[in-house]
Amino acid sequence: xxxxxxxxxxxxxxxxxxxxxxxxxxxxxxxxxxxxxxxxxxxxxxxxxxxxxxxxxxxxxxxxxxxxxxxxxxxxxxxxxxxxxxxxxxxxxxxxxxxxxxxxxxxxxxxxxxxxxxxxxxxxxxxxxxxxxxxxxxxxxxxxxxxxxxxxxxxxxxxxxxxxxxxxxxxxxxxxxxxxxxxxxxxxxxxxxxxxxxxxxxxxxxxxxxxxxxxxxxxxxxxxxxxxxxxxxxxxxxxxxxxxxxxxxxxxxxxxxxxxxxxxxxxxxxxxxxxxxxxxxxxxxxxxxxxxxxxxxxxxxxxxxxxxxxxxxxxxxxxxxxxxxxxxxxxxxxxxxxxxxxxxx
Amino acid sequence: xxxxxxxxxxxxxxxxxxxxxxxxxxxxxxxxxxxxxxxxxxxxxxxxxxxxxxxxxxxxxxxxxxxxxxxxxxxxxxxxxxxxxxxxxxxxxxxxxxxxxxxxxxxxxxxxxxxxxxxxxxxxxxxxxxxxxxxxxxxxxxxxxxxxxxxxxxxxxxxxxxxxxxxxxxxxxxxxxxxxxxxxxxxxxxxxxxxxxxxxxxxxxxxxxxxxxxxxxxxxxxxxxxxxxxxxxxxxxxxxxxxxxxxxxxxxxxxxxxxxxxxxxxxxxxxxxxxxxxxxxxxxxxxxxxxxxxxxxxxxxxxxxxxxxxxxxxxxxxxxxxxxxxxxxxxxxxxxxxxxxxxxxxxxxxxxxxxxxxxxxxxxxxxxxxxxxxxxxxxx
Ligand code: SF4
Numbered sequence: 001x002x003x004x005x006x007x008x009x010x011x012x013x014x015x016x017x018x019x020x021x022x023x024x025x026x027x028x029x030x031x032x033x034x035x036x037x038x039x040x041x042x043x044x045x046x047x048x049x050x051x052x053x054x055x056x057x058x059x060x061x062x063x064x065x066x067x068x069x070x071x072x073x074x075x076x077x078x079x080x081x082x083x084x085x086x087x088x089x090x091x092x093x094x095x096x097x098x099x100x101x102x103x104x105x106x107x108x109x110x111x112x113x114x115x116x117x118x119x120x121x122x123x124x125x126x127x128x129x130x131x132x133x134x135x136x137x138x139x140x141x142x143x144x145x146x147x148x149x150x151x152x153x154x155x156x157x158x159x160x161x162x163x164x165x166x167x168x169x170x171x172x173x174x175x176x177x178x179x180x181x182x183x184x185x186x187x188x189x190x191x192x193x194x195x196x197x198x199x200x201x202x203x204x205x206x207x208x209x210x211x212x213x214x215x216x217x218x219x220x221x222x223x224x225x226x227x228x229x230x231x232x233x234x235x236x237x238x239x240x241x242x243x244x245x246x247x248x249x250x251x252x253x254x255x256x257x258x259x260x261x262x263x264x265x266x267x268x269x270x271x272x273x274x275x276x277x278x279x280x281x282x283x284x285x286x287x288x289x290x291x292x293x294x295x296x297x298x299x300x301x302x303x304x305x306x307x308x309x310x311x312x313x314x315x316x317x318x319x320x321x322x323x324x325x326x327x328x329x330x331x332x333x334x335x336x337x338x339x340x341x342x343x344x345x
Numbered sequence: 346x347x348x349x350x351x352x353x354x355x356x357x358x359x360x361x362x363x364x365x366x367x368x369x370x371x372x373x374x375x376x377x378x379x380x381x382x383x384x385x386x387x388x389x390x391x392x393x394x395x396x397x398x399x400x401x402x403x404x405x406x407x408x409x410x411x412x413x414x415x416x417x418x419x420x421x422x423x424x425x426x427x428x429x430x431x432x433x434x435x436x437x438x439x440x441x442x443x444x445x446x447x448x449x450x451x452x453x454x455x456x457x458x459x460x461x462x463x464x465x466x467x468x469x470x471x472x473x474x475x476x477x478x479x480x481x482x483x484x485x486x487x488x489x490x491x492x493x494x495x496x497x498x499x500x501x502x503x504x505x506x507x508x509x510x511x512x513x514x515x516x517x518x519x520x521x522x523x524x525x526x527x528x529x530x531x532x533x534x535x536x537x538x539x540x541x542x543x544x545x546x547x548x549x550x551x552x553x554x555x556x557x558x559x560x561x562x563x564x565x566x567x568x569x570x571x572x573x574x575x576x577x578x579x580x581x582x583x584x585x586x587x588x589x590x591x592x593x594x595x596x597x598x599x600x601x602x603x604x605x606x607x608x609x610x611x612x613x614x615x616x617x618x619x620x621x622x623x624x625x626x627x628x629x630x631x632x633x634x635x636x637x638x639x640x641x642x643x644x645x646x647x648x649x650x651x652x653x654x655x656x657x658x659x660x661x662x663x664x665x666x667x668x669x670x671x672x673x674x675x676x677x678x679x680x681x682x683x684x685x686x687x688x689x690x691x692x693x694x695x696x697x698x699x700x701x702x703x704x705x706x707x708x709x710x711x712x713x714x715x716x717x718x719x720x721x722x723x724x725x
Contacts, residue, residue: 140478141503144511157518159525159534165479165503 007119013071014062014108016078017101017186018123025075047077048084049205053212055100056093062104086191087199088206092245093213098186099246106179117174124181129174136174137166146177149184151248152282231339233331234317235309236260243275252304252312255293259303260328262294303329350716350723355383355411357713358648361675362408367400368646368658370417371500374398377425377433379641380412381650391416393641396426413650416641419498421505430639437505440512441642442470442519443634444623445494457692459493460669467495468664470623473519474499477535482661489669491649491656496642509636516635521622526611530596536618543617545592552582552591567612648675653713671695678708682725689720 012021054060065071085094109117114131121129126146128139140162147155161168169177199206232240239257242249249257261271268290275286293301305327309315325331346354370376379393397403407415418425419441423434446453446463453459467487474480474497484501507515517523521536530541551560557579564575585591634640643649645658657673670693682704689700691714698711700721707715715721 139503140515141507141511144514145507148510148514153523153525156523156525157514158521158523158536161533162477162518162535163479164476 007116007123009068009075010064010066010071011116013074014064015105015120015123015182016062016075017105017182018120020123021075021078025079028072028076030076041076044073044077044080045202045205047073048081049208051077051081051101052084052093052097052209055097056209056212056216058100060097060100060104062108064108082190082192083194083198084202084205084209086194087202088209089191090213092241092247093209094187094190096246098183098190101186102179102183105182106175109175109178114171114174117178120178121174121181124178124185126177126181134170136169136171138169138174138177140165140167143167143169143177146180146184149248150176150180228336231332231335233322233328233335234319235315236328236332238316239314240274250312253314254289255301256304256309256312256314256328258290258293259301260332262290262301263303263329264332268294303327346716346719347722351383353723354650354653354713354716355413357653357676357709358383358413358650359408359411361648362404362411365646367404367407368644369400369403370498370645372421373403373417375421375423375425375436377418377420377422377641378403379416379418380410381414383411383413383650391641394426394428407647412647415644415647417644419640419642420638435638438638438640440499440501440504440507440515441634441640442497442499443490443494443642444470444497445490445492447493455690455692457670463494464664464667466623467497470497470519471661471664473623477518478515485661486645487659487661487664488643488645489654489657489659489667489673490643491652491654491673495659498642507638509638512636512638519623521618524618526614529614539621540614540617541595543621544613545588545595547613547617548582548595549588549591551579552585553588649717651717653710653717674710676710676713678710680706681709681712681723682706683712683715683721683723684725685715685721687720689715689718691715 007015007018007020009024012018012024015021051060062074065074081097085097109120112120114136118129118131121127126138126142128137128142130137140157143160144157147157153159157167229237229240236257239249239253242253243257258271261274262268268287271290272283272286275281276283295301304312304314306315306322306325309328321331321335325334374397376396377393378395378397379391380395381389381391395406397406418438420433420438421436423436424432427433444463444467446459449459449462449466453462471485471487474485475482480499480501484499486498486500488496488498490496518536521540524536524540525534529537529544532538532541551563555563560579560582561572561575564570564578565572570578581594582591585594634642643656645656647656648654649656653675654669654673655675657669659667659672674693683700683706684704685700685702687700688702691698691711693708693711693714698707698715699705700707700715704725705721712721712723716723
């Protein structure tokens with residue numbers, strides 16, 4: 001395909017998830033075992049590790065290098081990264097990585113000309129983009145296939161201009177769509193079917209990442225401040241974990257979580273920080289929503305009961321203490337009471 | 346349906362299948378087929394996971410087995426006859442809309458009127474599909490379901506691979522679900538253009554073509570709008586002398602849609618989106634047809650075992666004049682005696698036929714309809 005040839009190696013290195021990058025590697029004719037066992041490739045593995053830890057800490061970054069060998073290293077590290085993640089088989093981490101990768105790509109795509117964006121788009125299966133005057137148009141089927149997973153309202157097809165099958169978008173929208181496609185592309189096929197042998201040879205990497213993960217999780221406990229996370233009911237703990245993994249939660253879960261945290265006295269700022277790892281995070285909007293639930297509009301909202309939680313599929317991880325209560329708040333209080341009394345006796 | 350009735354209806358269905366051409370959907374050999382048999386009625390057990398390799402095979406099956414209902418999958422599979430979905434290997438699916446009168450708010454006084462209402466909705470939907478979505482009519486097939494509505498099959502290449510969530514977006518568009526009422530006069534989405542125009546039409550009507558009292562009453566239908574607010578709003582409206590002035594006020598009035606002091610305009614707009622969206626696609630709560638990409642759908646030109654009607658394909662430009670109670674009637678007018686179980690009425694060919702308790706004699710088409718509906722049994 002002509003478009004593939006026209007993206008250079010050095011550019012591919014910052015978009016290593018593109019099919020063109022995969023075929024470039026294929027042409028290098030290097031086997032998986034060679035990469036994972038040869039000391040020559042130590043650097044590649046280091047690069048993979050840096051990318052994964054970067055994703056965990058929100059510092060993943062890709063910059064274009066002039067040097068071809070260095071670019072090839074970057075390209076090669078991508079499939080290795082996917083293998084390491086597959087060996088770990090931690091969906092939260094994979095998701096987090098995919099988001100970090102797509103956000104970084106989006107930052108780089110903003111620097112590109114429309115022509116180049118269109119090439120990238122083709123690589124990501126968006127073939128219908130056309131440019132007319134200052135607007136871009138995309139066929140609705142490609143649009144919905146990409147945008148349906150973006151939760152914000154303005155992405156709903158209902159809120160778009162649709163005429164004879166074409167959806168009008170602007171340049172910013174275009175990049176956001178590419179970002180979403182990239183996330184999907186990175187996640188596609190994950191976890192890969194990696195042999196035990198290879199996973200064993202990658203063990204030092206996976207162990208290292210596990211350590212890093214457990215450290216950050218401790219940070220999170222600390223972040224919640226004076227509220228005691230150990231007393232959280234399973235449903236709330238689960239929702240928090242999901243949010244922190246960067247996975248979008250439904251509106252009802254978000255409401256349940258926020259109203260719960262507000263009620264037990266967590267500050268609005270602390271809650272905003274909690275949501276900051278959501279893929280569609282918008283600080284202003286989040287603040288507005290939380291303050292709204294917290295009662296700045298005059299009404300305060302009580303968190304939903306267990307029955308309501310169950311109705312919306314939010315009662316997750318029910319345990320024995322749950323049988324004794326009918327409201328997540330009671331779980332929190334009761335658990336707190338039990339714990340303090342245990343300590344006294 | 347007792348045994349004798351089943352025998353009778355089945356033999357009439359068989360006659361139909363023996364004397365009529367069958368319909369083959371494109372890609373019939375990579376679709377799954379499913380049937381419900383007379384013997385098993387009233388229990389509805391579907392025999393699924395069938396596949397046919399040729400027209401003859403299907404035709405033999407229909408005239409030999411004589412199902413009371415016949416379906417095929419909207420999806421295309423690599424192995425359509427495999428026992429479970431994973432093994433079938435999904436390759437894509439037609440885009441399907443099921444317009445069912447049950448989901449209409451406007452129910453209609455009788456079956457005929459209900460069918461007419463749902464036909465209007467179907468025409469409206471077709472308009473959306475061709476205008477907004479740009480589907481070409483050769484990729485759209487409209488079929489009277491044989492029951493209470495219409496099926497639309499879209500087989501445009503671009504939609505076959507869409508996953509369920511993406512299809513949901515299409516339904517939401519058609520029903521105007523998730524519409525952003527903010528800044529409705531900004532016209533940056535197709536629905537905003539549509540809704541804002543109607544909102545302005547509404548106020549225009551209040552100002553120029555309705556008498557003031559009527560206008561006030563119309564406004565007072567909205568919650569939170571009482572005497573004071575409605576008359577304040579009418580005062581504002583009477584300040585305009587042309588439609589242009591009125592339109593400019595709303596479009597460039599410098600106030601947000603929600604913040605209008607005299608009226609929460611959102612309610613007006615909500616009313617409008619309710620009227621303009623495709624109501625019959627709304628309220629399909631569990632497993633809406635369109636988003637279910639593994640659904641089975643009635644085979645066109647088969648017979649509907651719950652009515653005896655022919656599941657009838659209708660050309661788009663013939664839809665306006667299509668009348669299922671004439672054009673989808675399968676059977677003739679041979680007089681047939683039946684024993685009524687419950688009082689029943691049906692219009693066909695512009696006649697009304699009634700089933701009374703006890704014996705009545707009806708033309709075959711009406712008799713079979715009533716038997717299929719469980720209103721009578723065959724014979725005396
Ligand atoms: S039972 Fe109540 S507290 Fe327990 S997990 Fe379910 S919703 Fe949460």
